[in-house]
Amino acid sequence: MAKWGMVIDLEKCVGCQACTIACGMENTRLPGEHWQDVIFFQEGEYPNTEIKWFPRPCMHCENPSCVAVCPVRATYKSEDGQVLIDWERCIGCKYCMIACPYGVRFYTEEKARYGGPNMKDVFPSNDAHSWNPPWRMPQEDWKHGVGVQPHDVVSKCTFCYHRVSKAPKGTVDLDPQNPATREFTPACVVTCPTGARFFGDLANPDSEVNKQIAYKNGVRLLDHLGNKPQVYYLTGEGGSVPATRSIKKI
Amino acid sequence: MIANNRNNDISSHVRSEANAWLVACIIVGGLSGAYMLYQLMTVGHASFNTSSDGINWGLPIAAYVFFALTSSGLTMIASLATVFGFEQFYPIVKRCIWVAIVTLVAGFSVLAFELGHPFRMLWAMPTGMQVMSPMFWMGVFYLIDLVLLIIKFYLIVQEDWHSSFSRLIGIAGFVAVILASGMLGLLFGSVAMRPMWFGSFTSIYYMLTAALSGAAAIVVTTYMAFDFDSRNMPANLRAFAEGDQMPKVFATLIGITLVMILTRMWTGLWSNLDGLEGFHVLVKSPLFWVELLFGLVLPFWMMLQPGMQTRVVPQMTAAFLVLGGMAINRYEFIVSGQVVPMFKGTWVNSLEPYFPSMTEWAMAVFGLAVALGGYAIGEKMFRLSAAPAHEESGKLAGASA
Numbered sequence: 001m002a003k004w005g006m007v008i009d010l011e012k013c014v015g016c017q018a019c020t021i022a023c024g025m026e027n028t029r030l031p032g033e034h035w036q037d038v039i040f041f042q043e044g045e046y047p048n049t050e051i052k053w054f055p056r057p058c059m060h061c062e063n064p065s066c067v068a069v070c071p072v073r074a075t076y077k078s079e080d081g082q083v084l085i086d087w088e089r090c091i092g093c094k095y096c097m098i099a100c101p102y103g104v105r106f107y108t109e110e111k112a113r114y115g116g117p118n119m120k121d122v123f124p125s126n127d128a129h130s131w132n133p134p135w136r137m138p139q140e141d142w143k144h145g146v147g148v149q150p151h152d153v154v155s156k157c158t159f160c161y162h163r164v165s166k167a168p169k170g171t172v173d174l175d176p177q178n179p180a181t182r183e184f185t186p187a188c189v190v191t192c193p194t195g196a197r198f199f200g201d202l203a204n205p206d207s208e209v210n211k212q213i214a215y216k217n218g219v220r221l222l223d224h225l226g227n228k229p230q231v232y233y234l235t236g237e238g239g240s241v242p243a244t245r246s247i248k249k250i
Numbered sequence: 251m252i253a254n255n256r257n258n259d260i261s262s263h264v265r266s267e268a269n270a271w272l273v274a275c276i277i278v279g280g281l282s283g284a285y286m287l288y289q290l291m292t293v294g295h296a297s298f299n300t301s302s303d304g305i306n307w308g309l310p311i312a313a314y315v316f317f318a319l320t321s322s323g324l325t326m327i328a329s330l331a332t333v334f335g336f337e338q339f340y341p342i343v344k345r346c347i348w349v350a351i352v353t354l355v356a357g358f359s360v361l362a363f364e365l366g367h368p369f370r371m372l373w374a375m376p377t378g379m380q381v382m383s384p385m386f387w388m389g390v391f392y393l394i395d396l397v398l399l400i401i402k403f404y405l406i407v408q409e410d411w412h413s414s415f416s417r418l419i420g421i422a423g424f425v426a427v428i429l430a431s432g433m434l435g436l437l438f439g440s441v442a443m444r445p446m447w448f449g450s451f452t453s454i455y456y457m458l459t460a461a462l463s464g465a466a467a468i469v470v471t472t473y474m475a476f477d478f479d480s481r482n483m484p485a486n487l488r489a490f491a492e493g494d495q496m497p498k499v500f501a502t503l504i505g506i507t508l509v510m511i512l513t514r515m516w517t518g519l520w521s522n523l524d525g526l527e528g529f530h531v532l533v534k535s536p537l538f539w540v541e542l543l544f545g546l547v548l549p550f551w552m553m554l555q556p557g558m559q560t561r562v563v564p565q566m567t568a569a570f571l572v573l574g575g576m577a578i579n580r581y582e583f584i585v586s587g588q589v590v591p592m593f594k595g596t597w598v599n600s601l602e603p604y605f606p607s608m609t610e611w612a613m614a615v616f617g618l619a620v621a622l623g624g625y626a627i628g629e630k631m632f633r634l635s636a637a638p639a640h641e642e643s644g645k646l647a648g649a650s651a
Contacts, residue, residue: 033302037594039593039594054593056593065441065442065443068380068382068383069382069383069384069385069440069441070378070380070383071371071375071378071380071383071385071386071389072370072371072374072375072378072380072386073374073378073379073380074374074378089370089374089378090366090367090370091365091366091367091368091370091371091374092295092365092366092367093365093366093385094306094307095383095385095437097302097306098306098307098441098444098588099441099443099444100443100592101442101443101592102592102593103302103303103591103592103593103594104593105302106302107295107300107302107306107366108366109294109295109296109366110295110296110298110300110301110302111296111299111301113303120296151294151366152294152295152366152367153366153367221593222443225442225443226442242593244524
């Protein structure tokens with residue numbers, strides 16, 4: 001079994017948010033419902049301040065607290081290491097949102113996140129979907145939380161399950177530069193203009209992700225909480241991983 | 251004979267009062283329920299002011315916790331007589347158990363409307379068997395608790411107070427309610443990423459404050475049944491109400507709660523653990539000081555005064571204040587634990603603002619109407635002041651002598 005993981009090199013990340021846009025387009029997200037977000041924040045006190053940014057997808061933890069708390073097993077860990085939500089089981093209790101230390105989960109039924117028109121009113125649904133966007137993704141797989149979501153469930157990044165799960169068995173690296181694996185690679189990795197993202201099998205010692213983690217001392221976000229994320233950050237001299245969540249936002 | 255006539259007068263008076271309460275609750279519950287349902291059907295859960303960016307659980311969850319813990323507390327107070335043998339508490343046992351049933355039903359009602367898919371839970375929980383989830387166990391133990399309460403109430407209606415089976419149900423109910431309130435505490439206490447809730451303390455805090463809510467609820471509902479006048483009560487209940495047993499239990503429970511709030515606050519305010527900033531928000535909130543000073547300190551002082559312990563008005567006032575204080579307590583506990591947001595992207599503030607929407611308020615009012623309406627049905631139909639025959643005859647004999 002593969003254990004899919006992601007490496008994000010903060011020395012290469014320029015904070016362009018192309019990953020956020022690509023994820024939104026790929027997964028038909030509502031405006032502002034960023035499964036893959038880039039958090040901008042400020043460090044230091046004026047005049048010694050620095051603006052920083054920090055890309056944050058779902059961590060697809062090895063030991064996910066969201067899976068343990070779900071009273072109905074709607075959120076679960078797949079055989080290949082993704083944390084997914086079965087939209088046909090989810091009761092919308094939001095306990096997983098409470099238990100996720102990374103704030104990556106979204107409840108379907110909420111007020112519009114931006115001041116503009118509510119896209120759910122602009123494109124109302126006439127079936128079980130919570131809305132009916134004209135640019136919807138072709139895939140629909142509610143058992144794995146893929147597609148336009150139904151009413152009153154929780155949604156989140158799937159590591160582009162609909163792409164990754166179609167990769168030939170035994171694939172170690174999903175490299176967007178390789179024509180053979182590009183179409184199976186998560187959208188945010190494909191679109192990253194600086195090649196700051198790597199995606200591959202953490203269980204294989206020869207994978208590119210493992211090499212990157214070893215060469216540049218990969219670290220994990222809020223590791224002390226014990227969730228053991230499968231997303232690693234490379235800091236080097238170009239970036240840092242916030243040690244706390246109470247970073248000052250701008 | 252005279253005593254019997256007096257009891258009949260009281261019963262008819264109680265029934266007519268209960269009718270008025272029931273009508274009021276049907277009107278209030280009907281209006282708030284209709285508004286809530288209209289909002290849920292037209293706007294859906296977007297009519298809540300909760301959001302993925304910060305406060306995920308708002309007033310409806312606080313209302314659920316308030317009702318569920320009040321129910322647990324009432325069962326604990328009933329257990330003083332049915333499990334631990336304090337026979338002087340028998341005159342309030344039947345009412346305790348009935349009000350425990352209706353408050354639990356009120357809590358479940360509010361929770362059902364808060365959930366996205368409540369009916370899905372009926373098959374998804376047993377087929378999932380996620381034993382790692384505190385919410386799963388909370389559901390299991392509260393369901394067991396409700397079933398045992400109904401059985402116990404049925405036995406009492408059949409005048410079976412003391413049989414070994416009845417006693418066994420009482421003991422099982424007490425164990426279930428300790429586990430249920432403990433699991434509700436664990437639901438919050440297990441999440442390490444929410445440090446304002448995290449720790450084994452939360453379960454203990456919930457169990458003990460449940461007892462306080464229950465004690466306040468039984469004082470209020472007992473007096474409500476008799477026009478807030480102990481002279482209207484049957485002799486055994488009147489003797490109990492004018493004694494100092496209940497106020498002493500009440501004062502002890504308030505004192506324990508005050509100590510727990512104090513220890514929780516000084517840890518929270520001193521520590522610089524990431525996420526505990528909510529405690530600083532809490533002490534700046536007027537609502538918190540209303541809860542502390544008027545909901546706990548004032549009734550604590552009142553219930554320690556020998557001159558006030560045995561009088562109806564101070565007992566009633568203290569009980570109302572404590573119930574209000576505990577309602578605020580559940581709300582600020584739930585909300586302050588979420589004011590420091592998780593990592594949530596560019597548009598999130600350092601601390602999350604939250605005020606319940608009209609729909610959320612309507613849900614809380616609906617829950618209250620269900621609880622009070624259910625209570626009125628109990629007064630109307632089940633003679634809630636009944637006690638075991640030897641208790642009633644003994645106390646009546648004592649009173650007439």
